[in-house]
Amino acid sequence: MSAHLHGTFVKGCYRCDLSRDEMTAQITEEAEEERWLRTRMVDILKRTAAALKGEPEPEMMHDWADLPDVAIRLRAERDQARAELTYRWAEEN
Numbered sequence: 001m002s003a004h005l006h007g008t009f010v011k012g013c014y015r016c017d018l019s020r021d022e023m024t025a026q027i028t029e030e031a032e033e034e035r036w037l038r039t040r041m042v043d044i045l046k047r048t049a050a051a052l053k054g055e056p057e058p059e060m061m062h063d064w065a066d067l068p069d070v071a072i073r074l075r076a077e078r079d080q081a082r083a084e085l086t087y088r089w090a091e092e093n
């Protein structure tokens with residue numbers, strides 16, 4: 001095959017059509033990967049929100065923006081409850 005030398009797209013050039021098809025295939029593949037990743041992220045966020053806040057009402061969706069804060073607050077509450085139990089147990093024994 002001869003060298004493909006022109007720098008811009010030339011209508012009717014087989015090699016130009018070939019690289020355009022390759023680019024389209026690459027863009028399509030990237031879009032599919034992004035769609036797959038987005039679907040997976042949405043699933044993770046929905047399940048995390050349900051785990052931290054309980055199942056949402058039907059047709060409703062939890063806010064996701066505060067999930068890190070909710071997790072931090074719940075951990076702090078757990079640590080405090082654990083510390084209080086340990087303190088009470090030590091006082092009683």
Ligand SMILES: [Zn+2]
Nearest residue numbers: 010013015016
């Ligand atoms: Zn060409």
